[in-house]
Amino acid sequence: MLGVVFKLTLVNILAVAVLSIPQITRKGRWLYQEEVGGGSTRFFIKGIAYQPQGELHESDDNHFGEPGTFIDPLADAEECRRDLPILRAASINTLRVYSVNSSLNHDECMQAFSNANIYIILDLSLPIVGSIDRTFPSWSTNIMDVYLATIDAFEKYDNVIAYNVGNEVVDNNSTTFGAAPFLKAAARDIKAYLKSLDSQRLVGYAAIDGNLTVRKDLADFLSCGSEETAIDIYGLNEYTWCGSGSSFESSGYNEDVAQFADYNVVTYFSEFGCVKAGPRTWTEVGSLFGENMTSVWSGGIAFSYFPAESNEGKFGMVAISTNGTSAEVSSELRALGERYRAVNSTNNPSKDAAMASNYPTFSSSSPFSSALPGTPNHAGCNCLEVGLTCVVSPVAANNLDIVGPLIGVACGLLGENGGSCTEIGSNGLDGSYGRVSGCAPRVKLSYAMSDYYERQNRRSAACDFNRNASLNPHASWAESLSDLAVSCLPSPHATGLPRAFATPRTSRDASRGPSVNGTLDSLNSSSLPYLVCMLSLSLTLVMASSVL
Numbered sequence: 001m002l003g004v005v006f007k008l009t010l011v012n013i014l015a016v017a018v019l020s021i022p023q024i025t026r027k028g029r030w031l032y033q034e035e036v037g038g039g040s041t042r043f044f045i046k047g048i049a050y051q052p053q054g055e056l057h058e059s060d061d062n063h064f065g066e067p068g069t070f071i072d073p074l075a076d077a078e079e080c081r082r083d084l085p086i087l088r089a090a091s092i093n094t095l096r097v098y099s100v101n102s103s104l105n106h107d108e109c110m111q112a113f114s115n116a117n118i119y120i121i122l123d124l125s126l127p128i129v130g131s132i133d134r135t136f137p138s139w140s141t142n143i144m145d146v147y148l149a150t151i152d153a154f155e156k157y158d159n160v161i162a163y164n165v166g167n168e169v170v171d172n173n174s175t176t177f178g179a180a181p182f183l184k185a186a187a188r189d190i191k192a193y194l195k196s197l198d199s200q201r202l203v204g205y206a207a208i209d210g211n212l213t214v215r216k217d218l219a220d221f222l223s224c225g226s227e228e229t230a231i232d233i234y235g236l237n238e239y240t241w242c243g244s245g246s247s248f249e250s251s252g253y254n255e256d257v258a259q260f261a262d263y264n265v266v267t268y269f270s271e272f273g274c275v276k277a278g279p280r281t282w283t284e285v286g287s288l289f290g291e292n293m294t295s296v297w298s299g300g301i302a303f304s305y306f307p308a309e310s311n312e313g314k315f316g317m318v319a320i321s322t323n324g325t326s327a328e329v330s331s332e333l334r335a336l337g338e339r340y341r342a343v344n345s346t347n348n349p350s351k352d353a354a355m356a357s358n359y360p361t362f363s364s365s366s367p368f369s370s371a372l373p374g375t376p377n378h379a380g381c382n383c384l385e386v387g388l389t390c391v392v393s394p395v396a397a398n399n400l401d402i403v404g405p406l407i408g409v410a411c412g413l414l415g416e417n418g419g420s421c422t423e424i425g426s427n428g429l430d431g432s433y434g435r436v437s438g439c440a441p442r443v444k445l446s447y448a449m450s451d452y453y454e455r456q457n458r459r460s461a462a463c464d465f466n467r468n469a470s471l472n473p474h475a476s477w478a479e480s481l482s483d484l485a486v487s488c489l490p491s492p493h494a495t496g497l498p499r500a501f502a503t504p505r506t507s508r509d510a511s512r513g514p515s516v517n518g519t520l521d522s523l524n525s526s527s528l529p530y531l532v533c534m535l536s537l538s539l540t541l542v543m544a545s546s547v548l
Contacts, residue, residue, distance in 0.1 A: 045299030047094035070099035077108035090337030102149035137179035162202035178428030180368040204233035206270035235270025241284035243277025269300030285339035371431025381439035383488035387476035390453040390463035410448035433492040
């Protein structure tokens with residue numbers, strides 16, 4: 001009987017191995033699908049954006065009309081089962097998903113899509129709270145934790161192609177150029193983390209279309225240096241082909257080809273599908289997958305399966321019923337499916353003939369700084385936090401509505417007393433990063449509070465902040481604040497293997513171990529005030545500089 005069970009188990013294992021989705025790999029600037037039994041063929045992304053739209057984030061700097069909340073499309077098995085036949089009928093082989101909740105179970109959706117040979121390109125960021133902000137960027141422990149938690153939740157699935165570290169973070173406005181070093185640092189650290197897991201997943205970025213010089217400068221910046229610091233796959237959100245009257249030349253697709261002809265990593269359209277010319281017939285698919293473009297581009301993601309609205313217009317190719325049980329397919333999705341089915345993919349170049357990537361050195365003419373922020377260091381941040389004399393209260397630390405304004409208050413007080421918030425701030429434009437800039441908001445706040453408290457000769461009233469702060473019984477009272485910071489966080493540029501989600505220490509000596517995670521290091525999709533925190537910090541840094 002035991003032998004029978006063993007044979008059945010072995011048969012089941014072999015069946016799973018045979019039926020598993022073929023792996024997608026990269027060689028040089030092309031994607032390949034590994035075939036069962038050996039060999040490979042070029043892989044082209046015939047994709048669709050798959051993310052129900054959240055609530056609009058009301059903000060003066062939200063000129064793209066981006067959502068402030070999200071709905072995880074891979075956590076509802078019934079909805080995935082509802083959509084799967086529609087996606088298969090449209091010959092979709094890849095979904096781009098923008099935000100997921102790493103604490104939820106995604107097994108059924110991911111398995112269903114895998115069984116249907118549908119791959120996933122997954123953005124790691126979350127709206128507002130877990131992303132690199134274009135105006136006030138940061139690469140800190142709380143953001144890194146969001147990224148790593150998503151990876152930890154999805155690494156077990158065989159149909160993940162790539163993780164994106166950002167979407168349209170840098171735009172055509174030069175005020176956003178300071179975000180580029182944070183994106184490259186995120187790619188560097190995520191690649192290091194994936195390597196530690198022996199993962200073959202790719203790391204990418206999705207860029208805005210627009211100014212040709214800016215987008216190419218950014219693309220070159222993100223793919224330069226070394227394999228360890230470069231992205232593996234570059235996406236372009238390309239909306240210039242509008243209607244059946246467009247062509248390869250009039251749309252500017254010819255410029256897309258010319259500009260990236262010698263690029264060193266994979267390129268694809270991470271979004272496409274202009275809505276300005278009425279119902280979309282997707283004539284651009286013939287060009288994108290035609291001989292004019294396949295030597296450079298590897299397909300694209302049509303936007304969007306679910307209804308979505310932005311400043312550019314209304315998107316969406318299905319209408320979901322009120323009770324969510326059914327989806328009505330539009331003429332646009334039927335047209336997209338017809339175009340995808342008509343694609344005749346090329347296998348040129350073959351994987352054997354493909355050249356490996358080379359990584360150019362950083363160009364001195366680049367508008368972006370080559371100085372990158374270091375890897376966010378939980379152990380160092382916790383070492384610092386437990387040694388600070390004045391710390392934010394636990395209740396306030398969990399409330400970003402309080403933390404954001406308090407950072408502004410603390411930095412303002414420091415400016416009035418001969419200090420500044422330079423150590424907790426950063427400037428990607430000139431590549432200067434404060435020693436504490438990679439720590440979570442609550443640690444930055446406690447550092448600023450402690451600095452003010454020390455400058456006030458440790459007056460008890462100086463560590464009150466409207467009852468949102470208290471003295472730390474575990475503090476390093478005999479050590480100066482600057483010495484404490486240097487001993488815990490030797491360099492703001494230091495890199496290492498990213499770590500997250502360990503238990504906070506309660507004494508300084510105990511903190512000098514593995515990484516730690518505190519109350520604000522894991523953020524959820526409802527924590528919108530994080531932007532307030534970053535805004536307050538940036539404004540007060542400017543104010544403090546003017547005071548000095």
